[in-house]
Amino acid sequence: MGLKGYTYNSVGVGRRNDPPLIKELKYSFKNKYNLQYIVNVEQYEYDIFVVKFHLADHSNSKWRYSHLTNQRDARRIIYTCVDIGEEIHSQYPNASFGFIGNPTKKEIKTKAFRNTKRYRVYQNFAKFFFDPSLFEHIYNIEKSTYILLNKKKIAQNKNLLDCVITMFETHYDIDNIYSGLVYEVNNEKKSN
């Protein structure tokens, strides 16, 4: 494959010890347009790593995971995230991964959280790069969520999927995860 991910740097650890979050590993890279991206890899219990990225300029925005840059550079940016995932997998051989295809602002406006644009793109990369003999591929199209459970970890814990789902449900209100952004959109409409 000719195209490769961008060169990235580890920029330390963000939040720590915020159960079930163990720590947040931070990485950064610049793309061909010299825009800086931040990749946050959240490490949870059961060796679960959730990969998120956004433009550094949007770090303080509630919409940081919803913005689209429309620069047609997504593929190489996702390759970079995959490279980071591979590095984590080499450090943590039992690592499992997960991601949410966050809805765009337009999808939030219409409350189209199912099978989002991002989810449709990312799941292709997950299937392509993560060997099904090493990872169990699990998806939830309603929540636009994809989980890659490490088969080594499943061998240690047959109920790993249930444990992981319970962990997230206990700590987060999954059914209303975007309600804060929906509230913002509705407020924007009212003020316009």
Place this chain on the structure above:
Amino acid sequence: MGAVITSKKTSKGNKIKSYKTAKSTRRGVSSLKRGFVILTKEDVERDRSSAYAYVVTA
């Protein structure tokens, strides 16, 4: 590639500081558990060929 866990306001305008404080009280099988589908190795292998075209030429 991820969701922001932010604070939100209720319909009465009361602010809930974090979703972490809003623990689920639902009973039975949750909607999240209901919605998960486990792909077989064959499913993934089949989808990988179409994913290849997307990932390499997107």
